[in-house]
Structures are given as C-alpha cells and as structure tokens.
Amino acid sequence: MGRIRENVLSLLSEIPEHVTVVAAAKSRSAEEIREALDAGITAVGQNYLQESRTVIGAIGDRAVWHFIGHIQKNKVKHIIPLFDMIETLDSVGLATMIDQHALKHNKIMPVLIEVNIAHEEQKAGVMPEDVKDLIRELYPLTNIRVQGLMTMGPFLDDPEGLRTYFRQIRTLFEEIRELAIPNVEMTHLSMGMSDSYRIAIEEGATMVRIGTQLFGPRS
Numbered sequence: 078m079g080r081i082r083e084n085v086l087s088l089l090s091e092i093p094e095h096v097t098v099v100a101a102a103k104s105r106s107a108e109e110i111r112e113a114l115d116a117g118i119t120a121v122g123q124n125y126l127q128e129s130r131t132v133i134g135a136i137g138d139r140a141v142w143h144f145i146g147h148i149q150k151n152k153v154k155h156i157i158p159l160f161d162m163i164e165t166l167d168s169v170g171l172a173t174m175i176d177q178h179a180l181k182h183n184k185i186m187p188v189l190i191e192v193n194i195a196h197e198e199q200k201a202g203v204m205p206e207d208v209k210d211l212i213r214e215l216y217p218l219t220n221i222r223v224q225g226l227m228t229m230g231p232f233l234d235d236p237e238g239l240r241t242y243f244r245q246i247r248t249l250f251e252e253i254r255e256l257a258i259p260n261v262e263m264t265h266l267s268m269g270m271s272d273s274y275r276i277a278i279e280e281g282a283t284m285v286r287i288g289t290q291l292f293g294p295r296s
C-alpha cells in the first residue's frame with residue numbers, strides 16, 4: 078500500500094464524520110493528490126494559482142478545490158473559474174472583486190472569512206473584532222456566499238497553546254450564527270493543521286487543513 082494511501086486511511090479513521098479533511102497540497106504533484114483522492118479524500122487545498130492550474134488541469138472536478146493561500150487581487154479572475162471555495166477572504170475590496178468575477182462566470186462563490194485570531198501584525202486575515210462588520214458589508218454582493226470562518230493561528234512550539242485561540246474563534250462563529258444575517262451561513266469552521274487538528278476538532282472545527290501528515294514533509 079502506498080504511503081499517502083496509508084496516511085489518508087489512518088487519518089480518516091480517527092476524524093469524526095462531521096469534519097471535512099482538506100488535503101493541503103501545496104508543492105504536491107497531481108500523482109500524489111490522486112493517491113489521496115483514491116484513498117477517500119474529497120477536498121483539496123491550493124495556495125498558489127500557478128501550481129493549482131497544473132494539478133486542477135490534470136485532475137479536474139474529481140476533487141472539491143479550496144483556495145487557501147493569500148490572494149493577490151490581480152489573480153482573482155483566474156482563481157474564480159478554477160475553485161469551488163475561497164477560504165481566505167479578508168477585505169471588502171477583495172470580496173467585491175470575487176463577486177464581480179463570480180458573476181461573469183455565472184457562479185455563486187462560497188467563501189470563508191480568514192480571521193487573524195491572535196492579532197499578529199505580519200499575518201493576513203481580519204481582526205476578530207472586525208469580522209461582524211465586514212460580513213455585514215458584504216450584504217450587497219450577491220455572487221458570494223459567506224459560509225464560515227477560517228484561521229491559521231500563530232506558530233507555537235506547543236500546539237496546545239492554540240486551544241485558547243481556537244476557542245475564541247469558535248465563540249465568534251457561534252455569535253455570528255446567532256445574528257442570523259441574511260445570506261450568511263455559519264456552516265464551516267476551518268482550523269487545525271497536521272500538528273493541531275486534534276485540538277481544533279475538540280474545540281469545534283468542522284474543517285481541518287492537513288498537508289504534512291498526509292503527504293510527508295515538504296521538500
């Protein structure tokens with residue numbers, strides 16, 4: 078049995094059914110991604126447009142494709158037709174561009190709001206206290222659909238330290254859900270990576286983005 082297949086089967090056997098595994102596939106070949114799909118992965122995350130063109134071209138709609146990287150505005154028009162979800166929306170300006178291009182492609186683009194949960198200066202994402210206002214401002218944009226929140230969390234030596242941040246974003250997620258804003262579904266909470274997904278699931282993640290544990294260390 079191939080190594081990736083083995084890793085996928087073992088991961089899926091420990092993940093609760095309501096949690097979606099997004100295989101974080103930056104720098105992985107179409108062949109490696111296919112092995113993961115054959116073993117039961119359904120969603121694949123990509124960080125870079127250039128790379129994703131090649132693998133999405135080779136694999137196509139066998140996978141649900143999530144954009145999980147930082148988005149440069151000049152790439153939006155190319156990202157829209159390729160992807161099924163954008164997990165890294167963090168400004169009204171970007172949302173407006175996504176909406177315009179989604180309209181051109183006759184698509185309603187599911188998006189998650191990326192939250193900078195630990196207020197890290199160098200990191201992308203909306204500050205947690207600004208998330209509700211941002212979501213309210215997206216109201217006129219009818220070709221995007223907010224479906225939840227995503228966070229990277231800080232890099233810590235001990236991932237147990239992430240628990241408090243995961244708990245904070247879960248609380249925010251619940252608060253937004255209770256606001257019942259029209260056209261906003263709080264369905265997906267995307268948090269947790271190879272070193273932290275167990276903690277994230279305990280704290281309410283419905284989506285985990287896992288690279289290393291499925292594909293091995295990145296070279």
Ligand SMILES: *Cc1c(COP(=O)(O)O)cnc(C)c1O
Nearest residue numbers: 101145270271286287288289290
């Ligand atoms: C690479 C990446 C992951 C997965 O990281 P691993 O530690 O390899 O599991 C998750 N989310 C994003 C946005 C990534 O770029």
